[in-house]
Amino acid sequence: MAQARLIEELIESLRALPGIGPKAAQRMAYQLLSSKKKEAERLGRTLLEAVDKVHRCPSCNNLTDSDLCQYCASPDRDDSLLCVVESVADMMVIEQSLSWSGRYFILMGRLSPLAGVGPSDISFNHLVQRVGDERVKEVVLATSFTPEGEATALAITEILQRYYPQLRISRIAKGVPAGAELEYTDVNTVAQAMLNRQIRENN
Ligand SMILES: [Zn+2]
Structure with a gap:
């Protein structure tokens, strides 16, 4: 039946989201299709528009619908400080901690030799380029304290020290x-x- 196939497809699409299991996906699909049709229409429109207009900030890889993201565009931030994080979610946590007034750079992942993720799979070259901005005086490595996050911080340290011997490189404390x-x-x-x-x- 055509209708059942569409419902199945919707449930499958919802299941692709992080943290959503089969039961939750089913519940969401039925809710959206029965009592929450207006919300479902709005969700569909917003999702399409966001997918169309949101892109990576060319300076830091954050998601934005402007030329530069709000953190790169803000005149109130310290250009000499650059904080390197793995993901947008990590950047948001630091932002919410109100402990950082510099700029950001998002790697979009971390090195993971076992999963086949090498320097070319995350934004290493882009980072080297970004740090080439002579206003950057210190890079703060805020990658995770997992083996992969530590390996990523070490690899970044080595590559940045090679390109920019004068640069200050620090790591957030454990x-x-x-x-x-x-x-x-x-x-x-x-x-x-x-x-x-x-x-x-x-x-
Ligand atoms: Zn940005």
């Missing part, structure tokens, strides 16, 4: 999470926090 009790923190995290300890200045 440590005990805010609000955590030491007793319940895993020993590796405590060890890293001890290594990354900071001197208390005398007042």
Whole structure:
């Protein structure tokens, strides 16, 4: 039956989204097609328009519907600081932390030799080019603390040091999470926090 095929296709499409299992996809499809037809129409229109107009920012790889994304276009940000992250989601977390006033660069992935992801599969060349902007004085590596994220940070350090010997390269610190009790923190995290300890200045 034609109708059943369309419903099946809708459920399959919804299942492609992260975190959506078969049950949830089915529930969403039935809701959209029965009680939420207006929302479904709006979702369809917005999705088509977004797919058509949203593109990668040529400077940092963020998603935008303007020439440059809001973070690259803002005159209030520090051009000398560039924070390298793996994904748009990672950039948003740093943004929400209100701890960063510099610019961003999104790698769109991380090195993963086992999965066949090499430097040419993520934006290494683009990053080297971006750091060529002489206003950039420090690059902060904010890739994940997984083996792949660490390997990515190391590879970026090596390549940037080769191209730009004067550049300052830093890595975000590992440590005990805010609000955590030491007793319940895993020993590796405590060890890293001890290594990354900071001197208390005398007042
Ligand atoms: Zn941008």
